[in-house]
Every structure is written in C-alpha cells, then in structure tokens.
Amino acid sequence: MSTLHQARAGGLLRQRDFRFLLSGAAASQVGAQVTLVALPLVALLELHASAFQVGLLTAAETAAFLLVGLPAGAWVDRMRKLPVLIRADMVRAVTMASVPLAAAAGALTMAQLYLVALVTGVATVFFDVAHQSYLPHLLPKERLVEGNGALETVRSSAQVTGPGLGGGLVQVLGAHLAIVADAVGYAISALCLLGIKDREPAPAPPAPGASLRKEIGEGLGFVLRQPLLRAIVVTTGLGNFFSALLLAVQTVFLVRVLHLPPAAIGLMLSASAVGGLTGALCAGRLARRLGQARIIWLSALATGPFAVLWPLAGSGAAAVWFAVGSAVVFFGAVVYNVAQVSFRQTLCPPALLGRMNATVRFLVWGTMPLGALAGGALASGFGARAAVWVCALGFLAVPLPLLLSPLRRMRDLPEPQPDAPTGEDPAPAPASTS
Numbered sequence: 001m002s003t004l005h006q007a008r009a010g011g012l013l014r015q016r017d018f019r020f021l022l023s024g025a026a027a028s029q030v031g032a033q034v035t036l037v038a039l040p041l042v043a044l045l046e047l048h049a050s051a052f053q054v055g056l057l058t059a060a061e062t063a064a065f066l067l068v069g070l071p072a073g074a075w076v077d078r079m080r081k082l083p084v085l086i087r088a089d090m091v092r093a094v095t096m097a098s099v100p101l102a103a104a105a106g107a108l109t110m111a112q113l114y115l116v117a118l119v120t121g122v123a124t125v126f127f128d129v130a131h132q133s134y135l136p137h138l139l140p141k142e143r144l145v146e147g148n149g150a151l152e153t154v155r156s157s158a159q160v161t162g163p164g165l166g167g168g169l170v171q172v173l174g175a176h177l178a179i180v181a182d183a184v185g186y187a188i189s190a191l192c193l194l195g196i197k198d199r200e201p202a203p204a205p206p207a208p209g210a211s212l213r214k215e216i217g218e219g220l221g222f223v224l225r226q227p228l229l230r231a232i233v234v235t236t237g238l239g240n241f242f243s244a245l246l247l248a249v250q251t252v253f254l255v256r257v258l259h260l261p262p263a264a265i266g267l268m269l270s271a272s273a274v275g276g277l278t279g280a281l282c283a284g285r286l287a288r289r290l291g292q293a294r295i296i297w298l299s300a301l302a303t304g305p306f307a308v309l310w311p312l313a314g315s316g317a318a319a320v321w322f323a324v325g326s327a328v329v330f331f332g333a334v335v336y337n338v339a340q341v342s343f344r345q346t347l348c349p350p351a352l353l354g355r356m357n358a359t360v361r362f363l364v365w366g367t368m369p370l371g372a373l374a375g376g377a378l379a380s381g382f383g384a385r386a387a388v389w390v391c392a393l394g395f396l397a398v399p400l401p402l403l404l405s406p407l408r409r410m411r412d413l414p415e416p417q418p419d420a421p422t423g424e425d426p427a428p429a430p431a432s433t434s
Helices: 003-009 016-046 051-062 069-077 081-104 110-136 139-172 180-194 212-224 225-256 263-290 290-310 316-347 349-367 367-382 384-395
Strands: none
Touching: 003 110, 003 212, 003 225, 016 051, 016 110, 016 180, 016 225, 016 263, 016 384, 051 110, 051 225, 051 367, 069 110, 069 212, 069 263, 069 290, 069 349, 081 180, 110 139, 110 263, 110 349, 139 263, 139 316, 180 225, 212 225, 212 349, 225 263, 225 290, 225 316, 225 367, 225 384, 263 290, 263 316, 290 316, 316 349, 367 384
C-alpha cells in the first residue's frame, strides 16, 4: 500500500513509517531536553564557569547554523534524506558520549564542552534540514499540519518530561553522567530511522554547469522574494534571538539568583513546557477555526507579553512566575511553529525543500549565537535578572514584522501555483481576508 493511501486511509499513527519517525523524534528529544539542563550545569557546578562562559557554550550550540547553514541545504537536496538523518544521529550520540567519558577520566574541560556543542550543532543542522524536507515525502500536503502537530506534540512532551528527568539525574548522579541519556536517545533515534522502509527516490543529478553557489542562491532567492516568507523569517529570527538570550542566562538566573537546586530547576522547566504540549495539541484546531494565516500572527501577539513574568520571579514560591510565563510563551511559540512550518512545506517545490529549509534555518537560527553572546555579556555586566528583563521586553517586539505584513489582513494562507519554476517566487492565489 502506498504511503499516500495509508496516510489517507486512517490516522497518521496507522502509518508504519511515520510511527518510526515519530518514535525516533521522541527518543532524541527526551535526551536533548535532559542535556538542556545537564550541560550548563556541568559548566556551572563541575567546571565553575562564569556567566559569560555559559553564554558562550549556548552560542557554540547554535553557531553551526551560521557556519554551514546555507551549504547544508544544497548538499541535502543532492542526497536522500533518510541516510542523512541516520548519520547525524550517530554523530550526535558519539559526541555526547565523550562528555561523561572525559569526566570519568578527570580530563573534562570547557574547551571540550565548546567542541561538543559545536560538533553536535553541525550534525543538528543537517538533521533538521533533512527532517523537514523528508516529512513531505512521507505525507501528502493536506496532512502536513497534522504531521507537524504530531512531531511538535512529541517535542513538547519531551520538554515536559526531559528537564525533570535531567534535573533528577543531575541531583542523583551528577551533571556529566546525566548526559548519557542524550547519547542513548540519539542512538535509539538512529535505530528507529533504520526501521523505516519507505525509501525516497534518488534526487535528480545537478544540471550541467550547476554549482553549489548557484544552488544556494536559488534557495535564498525563493525565501527573500516571497513577502509572506520574509515576514515569517524576520519574526522567527527575532524570537530566536531573545530565546537564545534566555537560554544563555536562565540556568545562571535559576541557580545564582533564585537559588534553586538541580531537581527543582528540572521540574521548573518541565512545568513551563506544559504550555508547549498544550499548544501542539491545539494547533490544528486553532488553525482551522481562526485561519492558518491569522493564527501565525495572533499566537505571537497574544502570548509574548507573558514573558514579563520571567524577571518578576523570586526565591521560594515566587519562582513559579518563571514557569507560568514560560508556559504561556511556549504555547504561542508551538502554535506559531506548526502553522508556519506547514505553510513553508506546502509553498515550496520539492526540488527546493532542502535549500528553502536551510535558508530559513540559516536566517532564523543564525540569530541565536548572537543572542546567546548578548545574554552572557549582559549577565556578566549587569546581572542575570537584568539580562532576563532585556529578553522579556524584547519578546514584546517579536510580532511586529507580522503585523506590518500582508498576513495581518489574511485569514488563510494562499495556495501556491503547483508548477512554479524552481527558484522563482510562486504567484499566490487570492486569499480570504478578514
């Protein structure tokens, strides 16, 4: 039975290969969420890192999107996506396993943590670009919102369980041993992906005279010439800048300002992630009820102001305000992501998917190392709470590019012309407006 027929015949979980994709995502995401807690705690508690060094570690995790983000898309478009996913998982598993091994030998240093973050980040660039480009092969276009919603549900569920598990493991075993969970998660993900039977056809060979530079330019041109994509890219880039700023300082803020132990930090982050899980479960219904275009800007506008609760958090019971603010902001971010990623996948011709996704990732994730460095510098110079205030106020500006774009006047997103030439901007059909 074909993938298309299976996807239409019943729920997505009845489609075997999608179940394997989803199971792999679950394993890797839980491990990654454990490391979200454990890796900065290794730096803070075991290597006694400064606030700026923790910010630099966060920057190293996302620097790969600036270093290889654009060529990665062109390379991925020349290859089958599934083998790329498997190799990336294997690289991440081996790299993360080096941390507890070095710690056990008494040889762990901040330099190794930076290198681990950078290598894992490079593998993640290739994994993410290939993953978003592989999903449209498994599912028909009309099921992409549902498929992305299921993947976001898995990611958000991992954000609920992973940090709590990570904080508990750090409390009981120590920060470096908790990272074993991440290595195991990536290994399980690779095994799940190996179980997928649906092998995509080999991409067409590059045209005579084609060059990597030209192919990268086609991806950039497709994204930058489309006004709706431009607004989404600017908005997501702003959101990621301030999210990275928060990631760079939140562990310092929770440990050195709110004086929370590792287990409490894990529970705090898990509680705040409940909002993301709720957003993943509600995203499809909200898009159908309010319109896929409208929900993109409305989700950011309605939830961003709750970021102000972050710096208002205090010691003891007052720390709950950090979790409440995160839960609401995460809810909006997940609803936004499901809607805009599904739109991008629908809009883009298949031959350009890798380059389109890589271009978007380069532009929107490339702001994250800058945000992390800014967070580390602000925390070092003015204190962690002041850095969190800057982050919270920055979230108020995130929806502005969407509100100034044509999306503000639309209810649903336009359908692309199915035969749009590769690298050219598809002329959108008239969209319903409010």
